[in-house]
Amino acid sequence: MRLLVSLKHNFTVVTFKNVDPLVFSFFNSDCEKHCGALDIVFVIDSSESVGLTNFTLEKNFVINTINKLGSMASDPTSPTGTRVGVVQFSHDGTFEAIRLDDASINSMSSFKTAVKKLQWIAGGTFTPSALKFTYDNLIRDSKRARAKVSVVVVTDGRFDPRDDDSQLRYLCDDPTVVVNAIGVGDMFDKKHDSETLVSIACNNKNRITEMKQYTDLVADNFIEKMETVLYLVFLLDGSERLGMENFDHARHFVQMVANALTMAKTRNDQNGARLALIVFGKENENQVAFLLTHELNGIASGLSGLSYLDSSSAVGPAIFKTINEILGKGSTRKTRRGAEVSFVFITDGITDTTNLDEAANAMRREQIVSAVISTGSDADEEVLIKLAMGDQNAIFKGQTFSDVLQPSLFNRFIRWVC
Numbered sequence: 029m030r031l032l033v034s035l036k037h038n039f040t041v042v043t044f045k046n047v048d049p050l051v052f053s054f055f056n057s058d059c060e061k062h063c064g065a066l067d068i069v070f071v072i073d074s075s076e077s078v079g080l081t082n083f084t085l086e087k088n089f090v091i092n093t094i095n096k097l098g099s100m101a102s103d104p105t106s107p108t109g110t111r112v113g114v115v116q117f118s119h120d121g122t123f124e125a126i127r128l129d130d131a132s133i134n135s136m137s138s139f140k141t142a143v144k145k146l147q148w149i150a151g152g153t154f155t156p157s158a159l160k161f162t163y164d165n166l167i168r169d170s171k172r173a174r175a176k177v178s179v180v181v182v183t184d185g186r187f188d189p190r191d192d193d194s195q196l197r198y199l200c201d202d203p204t205v206v207v208n209a210i211g212v213g214d215m216f217d218k219k220h221d222s223e224t225l226v227s228i229a230c231n232n233k234n235r236i237t238e239m240k241q242y243t244d245l246v247a248d249n250f251i252e253k254m255e256t257v258l259y260l261v262f263l264l265d266g267s268e269r270l271g272m273e274n275f276d277h278a279r280h281f282v283q284m285v286a287n288a289l290t291m292a293k294t295r296n297d298q299n300g301a302r303l304a305l306i307v308f309g310k311e312n313e314n315q316v317a318f319l320l321t322h323e324l325n326g327i328a329s330g331l332s333g334l335s336y337l338d339s340s341s342a343v344g345p346a347i348f349k350t351i352n353e354i355l356g357k358g359s360t361r362k363t364r365r366g367a368e369v370s371f372v373f374i375t376d377g378i379t380d381t382t383n384l385d386e387a388a389n390a391m392r393r394e395q396i397v398s399a400v401i402s403t404g405s406d407a408d409e410e411v412l413i414k415l416a417m418g419d420q421n422a423i424f425k426g427q428t429f430s431d432v433l434q435p436s437l438f439n440r441f442i443r444w445v446c
Contacts (some may be wrong), residue, residue: 077225095136116149130142183224183225211238305334348388403429
């Protein structure tokens with residue numbers, strides 16, 4: 029059984045007051061036209077006081093923020109475009125980084141995958157040393173000529189007294205680096221240390237944002253409360269392996285997704301979700317339930333009118349068709365510039381693999397993020413990993429299709445693709 033979902037969305041994560049416009053100019057989808065070369069580094073607290081839930085919110089904040097990019101530099105040595113790095117820190121010697129000059133981080137997909145792989149360290153808090161590590165390892169030697177460098181530090185402001193507090197201003201000695209501090213209360217509801225934040229932000233109080241809790245980083249509610257532009261294109265496998273019962277489960281799943289999302293209010297609404305669904309079987313055999321629409325009545329009507337194809341399936345041609353006709357190419361592109369597109373497959377991987385490698389490469393060229401929900405006991409692992417574009421962590425497994433309807437897997441699915 030196979031289901032492919034294509035998502036498009038932008039997020040306004042949080043309003044930063046009194047922050048240098050340069051720092052968050054990448055929120056603008058036209059940033060590449062105006063900003064030139066821009067290097068962005070997030071420094072996020074991974075100490076014990078943050079807690080696992082809040083650390084996950086920090087990662088979501090990073091991903092949601094970078095979703096606003098117009099595009100990323102496809103080559104880390106390019107003199108133009110945007111590069112993104114991340115440092116997570118805890119006690120001394122535990123710092124981990126996604127480097128600005130990492131050649132494998134050349135798309136939204138690869139960056140998002142790398143961020144999600146970061147694991148909570150849960151140790152002490154050596155913030156000054158982390159800032160020194162950030163400059164010495166991510167900025168000093170890999171900085172591009174004429175590139176603007178923006179650093180965003182997320183922390184509660186408190187740090188281990190054994191660390192060297194003089195290094196809090198380590199990033200301030202380079203005039204090409206703009207440092208911003210976001211101070212958040214920790215898991216124990218302790219207020220952030222404002223004095224430390226001032227030092228991190230190079231004594232510029234206009235570059236400090238204060239929050240009471242980490243959920244504020246994702247605007248109170250990660251899914252529903254954010255300003256969202258979202259396009260979902262479901263490609264539902266109607267092959268004989270799916271079976272009529274699972275076909276019905278799949279229709280119910282699509283309806284659940286529609287009900288869970290904040291839909292666009294009108295056809296021209298720039299926010300909210302629009303959905304489309306195509307059932308595919310063998311090459312060139314498909315039926316359209318509904319094209320991109322925000323109307324729940326139209327979605328429900330389209331789902332009820334679907335007929336089970338009971339055919340063979342070919343996922344490669346379905347991917348090409350989605351990219352070329354549903355998303356559109358060139359002047360016919362139907363998605364907003366800079367929006368993330370995510371394909372999520374629910375599949376046992378048993379499908380005609382003709383042109384599958386080429387289809388996966390096409391997803392990479394379009395900077396499409398992918399994930400897989402695998403069902404059944406006889407899944408083709410090789411196909412699954414290709415659909416997930418090599419990321420084992422992007423594969424979610426359930427025993428039956430009905431497992432997809434359960435809150436645990438359904439909610440994990442929504443969080444991952446968003």
